Amino acid sequence: MVKAEAVHKHFGRVEVLKGIDLEVASGEVMCVIGPSGSGKSTFLRCINHLEKIDAGRLWVNGHLMGYRQKGDKLYELRDKEVSAQRREIGMVFQRFNLFPHMTAMENVYEAPIRVRREGRGKARERAAALLERVGLGDRKDSYPSQLSGGQQQRVAIARALAMEPKLMLFDEPTSALDPELVGEVLEVMKQLARDGMTMVVVTHEMGFAREVGDSLVFMDDGVVVEEGTPRDVLADPRHQRTRDFLSKVL
Numbered sequence: 491m492v493k494a495e496a497v498h499k500h501f502g503r504v505e506v507l508k509g510i511d512l513e514v515a516s517g518e519v520m521c522v523i524g525p526s527g528s529g530k531s532t533f534l535r536c537i538n539h540l541e542k543i544d545a546g547r548l549w550v551n552g553h554l555m556g557y558r559q560k561g562d563k564l565y566e567l568r569d570k571e572v573s574a575q576r577r578e579i580g581m582v583f584q585r586f587n588l589f590p591h592m593t594a595m596e597n598v599y600e601a602p603i604r605v606r607r608e609g610r611g612k613a614r615e616r617a618a619a620l621l622e623r624v625g626l627g628d629r630k631d632s633y634p635s636q637l638s639g640g641q642q643q644r645v646a647i648a649r650a651l652a653m654e655p656k657l658m659l660f661d662e663p664t665s666a667l668d669p670e671l672v673g674e675v676l677e678v679m680k681q682l683a684r685d686g687m688t689m690v691v692v693t694h695e696m697g698f699a700r701e702v703g704d705s706l707v708f709m710d711d712g713v714v715v716e717e718g719t720p721r722d723v724l725a726d727p728r729h730q731r732t733r734d735f736l737s738k739v740l
């Protein structure tokens with residue numbers, strides 16, 4: 491579902507991703523951990539083509555992101571074609587970014603109607619079902635300001651799912667939440683994983699990584715230092731840098 495091959499990205503003279511090679515199979519959950527500034531968010535943004543990579547290749551669902559391949563030649567895609575590729579990917583951020591003037595329902599069905607030209611009736615029906623799925627069936631008409639952070643984040647997940655993505659990216663989805671609200675968001679993500687969604691999750695929730703992750707990646711300073719099953723990486727890290735990091739967060 492995701493394949494990164496020697497992905498490089500720099501901002502100005504700062505090299506933020508120094509050759510990332512990773513693969514996520516369909517239906518798998520990959521968790522990514524690492525210190526602040528190590529390039530985790532940038533990597534997610536590259537997968538989603540919110541950032542353009544400088545070198546290397548990235549495939550999502552078999553599509554080479556940003557390019558069309560003809561023989562051994564690559565052609566850059568137009569914005570419209572890139573948007574179509576990006577529609578297969580849902581993303582959830584640390585900050586929920588809901589539209590404040592729209593209800594939970596409206597936040598969820600806005601993109602299906604505007605972007606996918608879905609009929610209003612059908613879009614509403616699907617939005618209602620998605621809000622049920624994230625446990626907010628009774629808050630459909632609430633505005634973001636009337637919802638807790640955990641509820642807003644669950645609306646954000648429903649909104650991403652409304653576009654029927656093949657892949658979901660989560661960038662520290664619980665880091666901005668009060669501790670007592672973290673569990674309800676993780677529970678929705680666990681259910682999503684059980685339903686077979688392919689997910690890449692940047693998180694410092696080691697319990698979640700251990701329970702739900704098929705693989706765990708430790709990034710530091712723009713490289714993948716270590717990758718393995720969560721059990722192996724957490725219990726028996728091979729690299730000193732991983733050990734140092736884990737000793738700080740566990």
Ligand code: ADP
Pocket residue numbers: 501506524525526527528529530531532533
């Ligand atoms: P992480 O998510 O692991 O904390 P980031 O991917 O956000 O790390 O950032 C990695 C590095 O890239 C940081 O040094 C950050 O300052 C830098 N960076 C991220 N985005 C930009 C940008 N748009 N312009 C310049 N530098 C950036």
Ligand code: MG
Pocket residue numbers: 530531532661
């Ligand atoms: Mg980040």
